[in-house]
Amino acid sequence: MQAKFSILTAAAALAVVLAGAATAQASSGRMFKKLDTDGNGTVSLEEVRASQDRRFARQDTNGDGTISREEYRAKADHYFTKFDLDGNGEVTPDELAQARENWKKKKAE
Ligand SMILES: [Ca+2]
Ligand SMILES: [Ca+2]
Numbered sequence: 584m585q586a587k588f589s590i591l592t593a594a595a596a597l598a599v600v601l602a603g604a605a606t607a608q609a610s611s612g613r614m615f616k617k618l619d620t621d622g623n624g625t626v627s628l629e630e631v632r633a634s635q636d637r638r639f640a641r642q643d644t645n646g647d648g649t650i651s652r653e654e655y656r657a658k659a660d661h662y663f664t665k666f667d668l669d670g671n672g673e674v675t676p677d678e679l680a681q682a683r684e685n686w687k688k689k690k691a692e
């Protein structure tokens with residue numbers, strides 16, 4: 584039960600981090616540039632969908648067109664491991680905040 588809770592917690596934490604990251608990126612204009620793949624200065628619905636498709640494809644690791652619970656958990660596990668900075672099997676609010684800062688620094692480089 585503890586492991587399941589941790590994975591769900593990691594997934595929730597991931598959503599929070601990604602939401603924060605998306606906001607940070609949008610405000611810096613990087614996300615906009617990334618989405619505006621034809622560089623015409625506007626982001627079309629097709630460009631947003633293409634971005635979602637690329638994100639989906641990264642998570643659909645066996646390429647069968649769906650994201651299985653295992654594929655979803657693998658992604659959550661991946662982020663949980665990144666967030667659990669001291670590797671004790673639990674993510675604290677401080678570790679989450681630090682992971683967010685690390686992510687921002689990495690994106691700014
Ligand atoms: Ca465009
Ligand atoms: Ca799949």
Ligand SMILES: [Ca+2]
Pocket residue numbers: 666667668669670671672673674675678
């Ligand atoms: Ca920890």
